[in-house]
Amino acid sequence: LFAGPVDFVKGVVAMSGLPPADRLEVCFAGRSNVGKSSLINALTGRKALARASNTPGRTQEINFFALGESHYLVDLPGYGYANAPLAVVQKWQALLKQYLSGRQTLRRAFVLVDARHGIKTVDEEIMSLLDASAVTFQCVLTKTDKINAADRDRVLDQVRAKLAPHPAAYPELILTSSEKSEGLATLRATIATLE
Ligand code: GTP
Numbered sequence: 001l002f003a004g005p006v007d008f009v010k011g012v013v014a015m016s017g018l019p020p021a022d023r024l025e026v027c028f029a030g031r032s033n034v035g036k037s038s039l040i041n042a043l044t045g046r047k048a049l050a051r052a053s054n055t056p057g058r059t060q061e062i063n064f065f066a067l068g069e070s071h072y073l074v075d076l077p078g079y080g081y082a083n084a085p086l087a088v089v090q091k092w093q094a095l096l097k098q099y100l101s102g103r104q105t106l107r108r109a110f111v112l113v114d115a116r117h118g119i120k121t122v123d124e125e126i127m128s129l130l131d132a133s134a135v136t137f138q139c140v141l142t143k144t145d146k147i148n149a150a151d152r153d154r155v156l157d158q159v160r161a162k163l164a165p166h167p168a169a170y171p172e173l174i175l176t177s178s179e180k181s182e183g184l185a186t187l188r189a190t191i192a193t194l195e
């Protein structure tokens with residue numbers, strides 16, 4: 001699946017702009033700056049496919065990438081703090097929620113969580129929305145290259161405890177570093193086995 005072509009399809013600013021729901025879809029959600037766009041680039045081996053930057057609020061549209069003809073990878077705007085005007089942020093947050101709760105072909109939402117910080121209140125709000133919408137979500141820890149083993153284990157415990165009450169949570173965690181290519185094969189295999 002990941003050996004084939006990957007193409008940018010479109011950036012969407014309203015539900016009416018979504019591409020036809022005619023293939024399997026996975027999305028990457030998470031707080032601003034957690035590493036969503038970087039992970040999509042790392043997964044696809046394309047350095048600048050999705051635009052990443054150190055400025056929180058880099059991704060402001062819902063960006064669709066086609067993986068061959070069978071899958072969409074969807075890069076979402078971040079939630080939480082973003083370095084953009086409030087009215088703009090509110091608009092894309094509303095779209096994000098509509099998308100997460102109303103996309104028929106969305107098979108799994110990967111909720112990215114910084115391996116240094118664990119799950120925050122804003123993450124829990126998104127997880128509750130996914131519960132209510134019956135969208136299975138899976139936590140992906142990011143930036144593991146920035147943490148030592150002891151801190152990582154402490155965060156893993158926190159994440160497991162926070163996930164336990166969420167009915168839509170898929171229990172297996174995936175630890176990743178886009179920088180060091182950790183966990184990419186696991187994530188690719190997870191996406192490839194979804195039906
Ligand atoms: P928004 O679009 O603003 O919501 O951000 P995002 O979640 O798409 O984050 P993005 O991929 O733009 O990355 C944010 C910053 O984190 C960039 O400076 C990246 O280089 C850095 N970053 C992302 N992944 C990793 C990683 O695995 N390790 C390290 N060390 N840095 C990373």
Ligand code: MG
Pocket residue numbers: 036037038051052058059075076077078
């Ligand atoms: Mg981004």
